[in-house]
Amino acid sequence: MKTDVLIIGAGPSGTASAAILKKEGFDVVIVEKTTFPRFVIGESLLPRCMDLLDEAGLLDAIKEQGYKEKHGAKFYRGKDTCEFNFGEQYTKGQTWTWQVPRADFDKVLADEVAKKGVTVLYNSTVENVAFTTNKVTTTVNIKGEEKTITSKYIIDGSGYGRVLPNLLDLNIPSTLPVRSAFFTHIDDTNRAQDIESSRIQVVVLKADVWIWIIPFSNGKTSLGVVGDLSFIDKTKSNEENFRTLLTSNEFLNPRFGKNKFEFEPKIINGYSAGVKQLYGEKYVLTGNSTEFLDPIFSSGVTFALESGVLAAKLVVKELNNEKVDWGKEYSEYILQGVAVFRSYVDRWYDETLQTVFFSNEINSDIKGQICSVLAGYVWDNTNPFIKKHKKMVQTLAKVIEIKKSETA
Ligand SMILES: Cc1cc2nc3c(=O)[nH]c(=O)nc-3n(C[C@H](O)[C@H](O)[C@H](O)COP(=O)(O)OP(=O)(O)OC[C@H]3O[C@@H](n4cnc5c(N)ncnc54)[C@H](O)[C@@H]3O)c2cc1C
Incomplete structure (x- = not known):
């Protein structure tokens, strides 16, 4: 079997990549280990997902499902609460999204790309990958039978399967504590x-x-x-x-x-994972096969879609013989988003962010800027809580603590 691009996994990252490539006229095969619907955790989306589903041409199919709308997040600690409404965020982005049972959501996405002409091979497991000058040869176990598929490029959207990180020795332990x-x-x-x-x-x-x-x-x-x-x-x-x-x-x-x-x-x-590099000659990693941090801010599907869409757009460029700087255009971009969320995850677990959230001392401008992080707009460098993500939350928490001690 031959195709332009082979994608491992029919989760959100794999289907988003497939939809973009198909739209640009490329032949795509997704190899999916399970049959759908299949259970996976990760059900609360972020508003940024809406832009990405739209760009991939998958938004309308999801709209038709009537999933539960999500307009914000509310945090509780004892009697204290803190609420964020996406409609009040700083970035001019989407103001709502959905909460989705993933078995159902992922099946809708996979069926939709199949309708667009993508071949989805279920019950099929990628077992090996070999790279030569002109092509990628992938060994796939299709319903118990071993077959090879040749392609010009391979995208790994295998999520927790981490297929290429395992085969190419790219895994590194996450620096986050095991949770x-x-x-x-x-x-x-x-x-x-x-x-x-x-x-x-x-x-x-x-x-x-x-x-x-x-x-x-x-x-x-x-x-x-x-x-x-x-x-x-x-x-x-x-x-x-x-x-x-x-x-x-x-x-x-x-x-x-x-x-x-x-x-x-x-x-x-121990759900957190890390990786040495996000791309190499004729391959790119997307979604959870790259970095996964923590569920606290529901960023996983957003990253899966963001990386799936971007990787596919860059593969399109490369297959059209345009120059791609994968380091700058892909790795740096994705890792910037990861770094922002990483700061917020760290500050959540060391309680700095909890101090900020539950103080009721933050004004509406600052709240809107933090809200944009929670909405997934972590590439908006005009937002000081993104540009200076390592410092801003800590500084704010210190100011709150000082104010508290002065009024005590
Ligand atoms: C406890 C927890 C809670 C979470 N909560 C949220 C949340 O609220 N919101 C959120 O956005 N994210 C959340 N996440 C993260 C979310 O689960 C993932 O980020 C998201 O599913 C990643 O999508 P993906 O497309 O990369 O991979 P997946 O959705 O995992 O899809 C990968 C696909 O690849 C297939 N596959 C694997 N190996 C192979 C192989 N060898 N051959 C062929 N196919 C293969 C799998 O069967 C699977 O269908 C949570 C994660 C955890 C651990």
């Missing part, structure tokens, strides 16, 4: 139909342990706890441990305490 996540979907029969249901809710249990509440339009809600999970009693089942977590929390118990889980709660340990 875990414990999650399920639950019936949400007690959901209030107010503004709260159009937010992601983040509930702080301890400095480094927090819960996500992500409501869907199908009456279920995704619940997950992230961080140090040493509270889990290993003599009990995941279901018993999750039930105890819900019933012992006064915020969660009234809404979820007695409700039915859709599946046995799952645990992922």
Whole structure:
């Protein structure tokens, strides 16, 4: 089998790349290990996703699904709360997005690219890749049978599969501490139909342990706890441990305490990952096969789409014999976004950002600038909270602490 571009994985990064390449007239094959629908975690999108889905020609197909709209994020710590509305952000970007059950969302994207003429091979696993001067030869196990596919370029959108990082020895350990996540979907029969249901809710249990509440339009809600999970009693089942977590929390118990889980709660340990390089001769890594930091700011799908779209546009240039500076045009750009989110993840877990959020001392201009980070517009260097991402939050937290000590 022969194609212009082979893509590994039919997640958001792979399908976004496929849609762009197809639009530009290239022949594309996606090799996908599973059959769809398949479960994957990562359900709360950021407004920046809307621009990218639109650019890939995939927005209308998603609009038709009637997913739960997400207009902001609300953080809770004890009696303190802090709310961000995307409509009040600094960057002139999208003001809302969706919260999506990924099994469903990813299938819609994959079906849509198939409709556009992309070949999607399900139940097919990339096992090996060989690079020669003119072509890439990929060994694929298609429903138990070994076949080779030759292509001019290969894009790795294999997410947690990390196919090229594994085959080409590109993995490096993440510099973030090892954290875990414990999650399920639950019936949400007690959901209030107010503004709260159009937010992601983040509930702080301890400095480094927090819960996500992500409501869907199908009456279920995704619940997950992230961080140090040493509270889990290993003599009990995941279901018993999750039930105890819900019933012992006064915020969660009234809404979820007695409700039915859709599946046995799952645990992922050590989800963060890093990589030595994002591209090489005839290949590029996108989405989670590159860096994945942490779920706290729901940035994963946004990065998957951003990198999937950009990588495909640069592959188009290269296949059209135009010069591409992959270091500058791809790596530097993607890693700038990663660095911004990395600062906010670090400041979340060392509590600096929590000090800022829960102080109720931030004016609306600053709030709008932080809100743009939470909306995924992390390449807008006119935003001081992006341009000076390493310093701004810390400086603000110090000012808040000084003010507090003066009024104490
Ligand atoms: C606990 C947790 C919570 C998260 N919450 C959020 C959130 O709220 N919002 C958010 O945006 N992100 C979130 N994320 C991140 C999100 O899960 C990922 O960033 C996102 O799914 C990445 O998309 P992708 O297209 O790169 O990969 P995926 O969606 O993982 O798709 C990769 C595809 O490649 C296929 N594949 C793997 N190996 C092979 C192979 N050898 N051959 C062929 N195919 C293969 C897989 O079957 C899969 O379908 C969370 C992550 C974690 C760990």
